[in-house]
Amino acid sequence: MMDLFDEKAINPMLIKDMMNPFNSKDWIYELKLDGIRCIAYLDNLETDLRDKRNMKLLPRFPELEMIYHQIKDKCILDGELIVLKDGVPDFYELQRRSLLTDTFKIQLAYKKYPASFVAYDIIYYNNKDVTDLPLIERKKILQDVLVENKSIAISRFIEEKGIELFNIADQQKLEGVVAKRKDSKYYFDKRTKDWVKFKRMADEDFVVCGYVKKKNTLILGQYKGEALIYKGSVSFGVKQDFLSVYNCKEINNSPLESTPFCKEEVIWIEPNLVCVVEYMPNTKDSLRQPVFKGIRDDVVPNECQVK
């Protein structure tokens, strides 16, 4: 019979957005590492890494090919694929890499900034689905099954002190903290109240709809059902050669449902590129001090729905 391991079609459990940091004895807290969510299928033959869209990641991160040697039994791990630069996860470098296809360029990149996989959960172990076990027990299994090396690590967690951990992460300008209930089960593709994140900066995914050359600005949209709605713009962090780097297809008309007024000339783009934009958290529905963070390959445009 086909099981989770053979099917290789897992949609990872999702993390509920931003809450104010809190302390609780029923929860554990771990660092939110700024990387690519990654499901690792490991047995005694090979490593198979998949992103949220179930696309294979190993071709672009071949330095992780041998991590299957670090486990004691066939398993499926949930974690984050990260690249460190100056000791902290660097999303830009990671994203630069995930766009490469030239194997030599990839080789040069991983010699300089090797990726690593940080496991924070175990989904399958000993030929069994372990998602019904409480998190804290899954963490124990994870600890037993995995031997760390330079390419694979186990996410460290602390108990109770969520606020303190968030403050330290904040000081070090790390992305934030994920809080998880100790007794939480693993639900595929679900966002529950059991897993939440505290983040320093808010971020959201947008569809790139246009480019204003004069101001070096991207026009951003999100979907409301099937309609693409204007959501704002971002300039900071956008490179001059944006259109050519991401191979944007120019189109004649605005893809937006209602097009905002713009004094400058806008180059409209086929809306098939998703980007992450970081901004200061605020209560209004606005992009405050937005910074372009990068392109997301693991999200399709229609998933960028208005919240």
Added chain:
Amino acid sequence: MAVAHKGSISMGLILIPIGMYKTTTDNDIHFNQLDKESKARIKYKKYCSHCNKEVTTSDIIKGYEYEKDKYVIMTDDELEKIKTKKDKSIHIIQFAKMIEIDPIFYENDYYGLPDVGAEKAFELLRQSLLSQKKVAIAKTVIGTRENLIVLYPTNEGIIVKTLFYQDEIVEIPKKIPKMKLDKNELDMAKMLIENMTKPFDAAEFKDEYQTRLREAIMTKIQGKEIISVDNGEQNNVIDLMEALQRSLELTNSSDAKSKTSKNKKSTA
């Protein structure tokens, strides 16, 4: 990997949305031209051959040279009118036996992958094609080009193969004369082939010039920059996480201390 093209296979009343992904990557080393002195990139400037002035995109129009130095001008509007209408559907026209398609027609390959939700219909098409050893012949528009394509089932998925049109295939330049062959010669040739036959393994073959070129470049880069000191088995992310754990323990204990010291003496 970025999707190269999106479309929907239309078969009868069923639509199967798919993404097409490149099956190959260009791994060859490409050099940039640099100025000998400054080492800066060499760039091209376009200029008019008649008056020598530099031109920009807005100064350029399209002409077709139908006779030496005689051009017929085609405006963008005129071209726009006759462009193939954008059509995201991949219309299946017929099915055919795999072996009936001469490989000479194959142009480019793409992996065809179903969009989320379309996996079942896709799998239905793949399995039924594979079991009958047949391919689907379809038409679609990729960019501005109207393409004839073949949907070719494999054990892993469907390969979308674009085909050359009949009129793009050049006829064999010379007819090979039919020769009378000696049975002995033929047997010997066949035996030679038989002896040299083994399963084809693509991994056995490498472009050796490219390999040497890569090695030479790698050595130069490594000589130039000290590759971020090899940490051996050390894992930086563990350091990061444990450093934070430790500093948290420190703040905890100092909190505790300051509290107890406050309790003992009321002055801090």
